[in-house]
Amino acid sequence: MTQINVTVDGISYSDEVEPRTLLVHYLREWLGKTGTVVGCDTSNCGACTVHLDGRSVKSCTMLAVQADGHQVTTIEGLAENGQLHPMQQAFHETHALQCGFCTPGMIMQAIDLLKDNPDPSDDEVRLGLEGNLCRCTGYQNIVKAVQTAAKAGGAT
Amino acid sequence: MTVTEERPTTEVGTPRRRKEDQRLVTGRTRWTDNLQLPGMLHLAMVRSPVARAKITSVDVAEARSAPGVLAVITGSDVADIQGSLPNAWPVAEDQKAPPHPAIAVDQVSFAGEIVACVVARSAAEARDASELVDVEYDELPVVLDLAQAAADTELVHPDLGTNVSARWVFDSAEACSGGNVEDAIQEARDGGILIERTYRQQRLIPAFMEPRSVVVDPTGEQTTMWSATQIPHILRLMLALTCDIPESKLRVIAPDVGGGFGGKLQVTPEEVVTLLAARQVGRPCKYTESRSESLMVAHHGRDQIQKLTLAAKQDGTVTGLKVELLADMGAYLGLVTSGVPILGAFMFNAIYKFPAYHFACTNVFTNHAWTDAYRGAGRPEATYAIERLMDELAQEVGADPLEIREKNWIKHEEFPFTTVATLEYDSGNYEAATAKARELFGYDELRKEQAERRERNDPVQLGIGVSTYTEMCGLAPSRVLGALSYAAGGWEHASIRMLASGKVEVVTGSSAHGQGHETAWSQIVADRLGVPFEDVEVLHGDTLVAPKGMDTYGSRSLVIGGIAALRAADKVIEKAKVVAAHMLEASPDDLEFSAGKFTVKGTDKGTGIGDVAFAAFHAHDLPDGFEPSLDAEATMDPDNFSFPHGTHLCAVEVDTETGRTTIRKYVCVDDVGKVINPLIVEGQLHGGVAQGIAQALFEEAVYDESGTLVSGSLTDYLVPSAVDVPSMVTDRTETPSLTNELGVKGVGEAGTIASTPAVVNGIVDALRPYGVSDVPMPCTPHRVWTVLQAAGASGGGAA
Ligand code: FES
Ligand code: FES
Numbered sequence: 001m002t003q004i005n006v007t008v009d010g011i012s013y014s015d016e017v018e019p020r021t022l023l024v025h026y027l028r029e030w031l032g033k034t035g036t037v038v039g040c041d042t043s044n045c046g047a048c049t050v051h052l053d054g055r056s057v058k059s060c061t062m063l064a065v066q067a068d069g070h071q072v073t074t075i076e077g078l079a080e081n082g083q084l085h086p087m088q089q090a091f092h093e094t095h096a097l098q099c100g101f102c103t104p105g106m107i108m109q110a111i112d113l114l115k116d117n118p119d120p121s122d123d124e125v126r127l128g129l130e131g132n133l134c135r136c137t138g139y140q141n142i143v144k145a146v147q148t149a150a151k152a153g154g155a156t
Numbered sequence: 157m158t159v160t161e162e163r164p165t166t167e168v169g170t171p172r173r174r175k176e177d178q179r180l181v182t183g184r185t186r187w188t189d190n191l192q193l194p195g196m197l198h199l200a201m202v203r204s205p206v207a208r209a210k211i212t213s214v215d216v217a218e219a220r221s222a223p224g225v226l227a228v229i230t231g232s233d234v235a236d237i238q239g240s241l242p243n244a245w246p247v248a249e250d251q252k253a254p255p256h257p258a259i260a261v262d263q264v265s266f267a268g269e270i271v272a273c274v275v276a277r278s279a280a281e282a283r284d285a286s287e288l289v290d291v292e293y294d295e296l297p298v299v300l301d302l303a304q305a306a307a308d309t310e311l312v313h314p315d316l317g318t319n320v321s322a323r324w325v326f327d328s329a330e331a332c333s334g335g336n337v338e339d340a341i342q343e344a345r346d347g348g349i350l351i352e353r354t355y356r357q358q359r360l361i362p363a364f365m366e367p368r369s370v371v372v373d374p375t376g377e378q379t380t381m382w383s384a385t386q387i388p389h390i391l392r393l394m395l396a397l398t399c400d401i402p403e404s405k406l407r408v409i410a411p412d413v414g415g416g417f418g419g420k421l422q423v424t425p426e427e428v429v430t431l432l433a434a435r436q437v438g439r440p441c442k443y444t445e446s447r448s449e450s451l452m453v454a455h456h457g458r459d460q461i462q463k464l465t466l467a468a469k470q471d472g473t474v475t476g477l478k479v480e481l482l483a484d485m486g487a488y489l490g491l492v493t494s495g496v497p498i499l500g501a502f503m504f505n506a507i508y509k510f511p512a513y514h515f516a517c518t519n520v521f522t523n524h525a526w527t528d529a530y531r532g533a534g535r536p537e538a539t540y541a542i543e544r545l546m547d548e549l550a551q552e553v554g555a556d557p558l559e560i561r562e563k564n565w566i567k568h569e570e571f572p573f574t575t576v577a578t579l580e581y582d583s584g585n586y587e588a589a590t591a592k593a594r595e596l597f598g599y600d601e602l603r604k605e606q607a608e609r610r611e612r613n614d615p616v617q618l619g620i621g622v623s624t625y626t627e628m629c630g631l632a633p634s635r636v637l638g639a640l641s642y643a644a645g646g647w648e649h650a651s652i653r654m655l656a657s658g659k660v661e662v663v664t665g666s667s668a669h670g671q672g673h674e675t676a677w678s679q680i681v682a683d684r685l686g687v688p689f690e691d692v693e694v695l696h697g698d699t700l701v702a703p704k705g706m707d708t709y710g711s712r713s714l715v716i717g718g719i720a721a722l723r724a725a726d727k728v729i730e731k732a733k734v735v736a737a738h739m740l741e742a743s744p745d746d747l748e749f750s751a752g753k754f755t756v757k758g759t760d761k762g763t764g765i766g767d768v769a770f771a772a773f774h775a776h777d778l779p780d781g782f783e784p785s786l787d788a789e790a791t792m793d794p795d796n797f798s799f800p801h802g803t804h805l806c807a808v809e810v811d812t813e814t815g816r817t818t819i820r821k822y823v824c825v826d827d828v829g830k831v832i833n834p835l836i837v838e839g840q841l842h843g844g845v846a847q848g849i850a851q852a853l854f855e856e857a858v859y860d861e862s863g864t865l866v867s868g869s870l871t872d873y874l875v876p877s878a879v880d881v882p883s884m885v886t887d888r889t890e891t892p893s894l895t896n897e898l899g900v901k902g903v904g905e906a907g908t909i910a911s912t913p914a915v916v917n918g919i920v921d922a923l924r925p926y927g928v929s930d931v932p933m934p935c936t937p938h939r940v941w942t943v944l945q946a947a948g949a950s951g952g953g954a955a
Contacts, residue, residue: 018280020280028190029192032192033183034183034185034187034189034190035182035183035184035185036183037185037187037189037366037414038189038367039365039366039367039447040447040869040870041446041447041448041869042447042448042869042870042871044447044869044870044871045365045447045870047365074183075181075182075183076182076183076184078182079182084181084182088181088182091177091181092173092174092177092178092181093173095171095173095174095835095836095838095839097177097180097181098415098670098671098672098839098840098843099364099365099366099412099413099414099415099669099670100176100177100180100181100185100412100414100670101187101364101365101366101414101415102365103180103181104183107181122883123879125878126877126878126879127878127879129877129878130877130878130879131877132877132878133365133870133875133877134365134878135363135364135365135415135417135843135847135875136365136415136670136839136843137839137842137843137846138841138842138843138844138845138846138847138881138884138907139842139846139877139878139881140842140883140884141838141839141842142878143878143883
């Protein structure tokens with residue numbers, strides 16, 4: 001067991017974890033942060049994407065111990081004072097989700113994408129989301145959502 | 157005239173943002189795998205690494221003593237209680253089906269079959285211990301090739317005496333719905349056009365994003381199962397029958413479910429095993445599959461060989477179609493495995509007037525994972541075949557593919573039209589959808605550009621793919637299902653409760669996994685009852701909350717379930733009218749109801765439905781004999797299917813030097829009848845088209861010669877990402893269905909059905925000058941390049 005100190009969605013946690021525990025399992029099973037989900041076992045789907053110190057990571061591809069001393073933001077930590085994050089709002093407005101299983105990862109990745117490129121072309125949006133799979137939407141409205149959020153200052 | 161036209165509608169037809177989004181975009185979700193129950197244990201499955209073998213021994217001793225392990229269950233432990241997984245669609249009286257145990261007992265028939273199950277305190281401990289289970293296999297020869305399987309040289313299930321599960325035949329001469337196809341073929345041979353082709357519908361994997369998960373709580377009087385399923389009601393009944401548990405002792409909940417596409421229309425071995433394990437240890441148990449497991453064992457789709465013969469006159473008028481299918485069942489029959497190809501039988505004639513039609517299907521066992529419903533189920537396969545053939549016919553005649561279609565399709569004024577496959581199409585306007593698509597696409601300009609590229613021998617050629625499809629939706633009239641020997645009906649149920657506060661609860665038996673029922677049903681009921689959209693709560697997906705239902709598949713929810721909700725609302729209004737009349741001291745006949753208010757005709761005396769609900773609740777002063785509550789239920793069993801249709805046009809660039817294909821423009825104009833929520837309809841089309849494109853270009857479940865799934869991870873099975881699918885133009889025409897009060901037709905499968913042939917027709921069209929007349933799916937660059945090389949070798953070449 002290894003001691004870790006992590007801040008998740010603004011709350012600090014101190015836990016003893018098995019070194020092999022994946023960050024996503026720590027989030028889901030220890031902290032009950034079930035908004036972040038697991039869609040694959042080969043780092044392909046991006047459903048598990050969270051922010052580590054403000055940058056997107058696939059939380060199935062990291063050990064919990066690697067998050068020691070870092071700040072993690074999940075989909076559950078995005079909305080502030082009951083106000084949806086502009087990216088969440090844009091996904092809702094443009095109908096960029098159907099079953100919603102890919103949505104948390106997609107939103108976290110999309111926010112990161114706009115950080116690097118606040119005014120992307122449609123092709124750049126598609127490229128930036130390449131590591132996140134959605135089976136429902138055909139991506140068309142997801143691209144629209146990211147563009148809508150970009151106009152609303154979605155990187156912040 | 158429909159009733160809706162008499163009432164003000166403010167919700168139906170508007171692009172309401174979805175209610176369900178709030179929880180989904182904030183992570184306040186209830187996926188089955190989220191559940192943690194007190195004392196809950198975790199399961200791991202031990203799966204066969206080989207495709208066919210006798211199990212000679214299963215040694216669980218080491219696993220049983222591993223840390224955290226409470227039980228290890230083998231096939232022989234549960235042989236007497238696990239029953240056989242159900243097949244609800246015996247398509248022929250003499251259909252052959254092997255016993256289908258949840259845990260294999262003495263033999264395995266495909267790679268991935270469960271041979272044991274470990275129950276432990278944590279998922280990690282269960283997985284660790286599962287590796288310690290020592291199974292010895294005596295390997296047997298595998299049967300993988302469909303044609304070889306049909307020849308019965310090696311048997312998948314020797315006890316059956318054959319690999320053929322069933323044959324199913326339809327013949328228009330016998331059904332008196334058309335002529336004899338052999339005559340048409342003979343005539344075509346003597347001076348007409350005869351087109352003979354064999355197409356392969358490759359094996360696909362539904363690949364819903366949420367892996368399947370199941371939790372069973374055996375404590376208490378009723379055993380409760382949460383499952384990532386499309387079919388809580390059917391599952392409950394089937395589990396009761398399979399495991400011999402009274403149905404009344406089971407409750408099934410489908411909480412948030414992350415996509416299905418037919419892939420979660422199943423009664424799975426994992427559900428049965430989790431149920432048995434939980435009952436054995438007396439504690440809640442959870443099993444969540446990994447993606448690799450999901451790709452390997454969650455049922456696959458398609459996998460057919462289609463032998464086709466199309467007969468036509470010299471001018472391109474089709475005189476007959478003969479279809480001979482070989483359909484891969486895989487190793488077992490799942491819930492509707494055997495019926496999937498039969499659903500296609502009604503769709504090969506598509507939107508056309510064919511005078512003669514013959515369909516014969518042979519269902520065959522192999523040592524693959526079993527197939528079953530996948531978005532469209534039988535209809536995409538049929539549509540692909542006929543739309544490819546119509547292009548071949550156009551080529552043969554030397555006519556434009558759209559012209560050939562128009563020559564053969566059912567004209568708008570000819571509806572209602574009974575097809576050669578005996579379905580009655582109530583409505584349709586193929587002319588309007590095609591004209592609109594043509595214009596949006598810029599058909600003539602693109603044809604011009606194509607000619608120029610051909611002329612200058614451009615290494616990047618342009619192809620134009622056409623697909624004019626229809627489908628049968630709203631599965632299904634119960635009597636039709638009965639005639640097709642399906643074990644259940646096709647009705648749907650809804651109930652509506654007006655609460656004391658005037659809020660409304662709508663309970664529907666059809667539960668969504670992405671389709672937006674909560675929003676659409678709210679729109680329908682809000683309009684009907686004249687209450688705010690926000691005041692309607694839609695409840696579903698729990699057999700305790702919504703006790704009756706037939707669940708979600710086959711583009712049926714709105715067409716049947718939505719109409720059930722509408723009818724329940726009408727019954728509520730009828731009831732409320734009696735109370736309102738009493739309150740207003742008028743006769744019910746003198747009342748009219750509009751925008752949520754009862755008024756006495758010709759006066760301004762009136763009362764809102766909310767006040768009526770409160771009066772019905774406190775019951776202080778109700779008409780004699782009126783039961784104090786304001787609720788009603790309705791069950792809708794349709795008289796007919798609905799028939800959405802549309803025209804999809806796809807411009808594809810093909811690099812003849814590399815085989816690379818790029819979709820440059822995709823336009824679809826679909827007619828799904830009246831639209832409740834255009835946003836949802838568009839979304840369904842986007843996703844559907846992407847899935848159809850995926851079949852055309854990317855996806856294939858590939859096995860090696862030993863029967864191991866090679867495309868067993870998302871690295872190898874190419875579910876398209878955002879860079880792989882194009883942006884598309886969607887538009888609509890609106891020809892209302894005449895078979896239901898709302899004029900709706902269903903939209904869940906349309907995009908997938910239409911887009912695959914549109915893309916492949918485009919690719920073939922680009923390569924016609926090279927003498928290419930087919931590219932097998934998926935049309936990967938390598939395949940396209942190989943086909944081009946072969947065509948070049950046989951003397952083809954650009955014009
Ligand atoms: S769960 Fe699929 S990438 Fe992390
Ligand atoms: S919304 Fe279902 S996977 Fe993206």
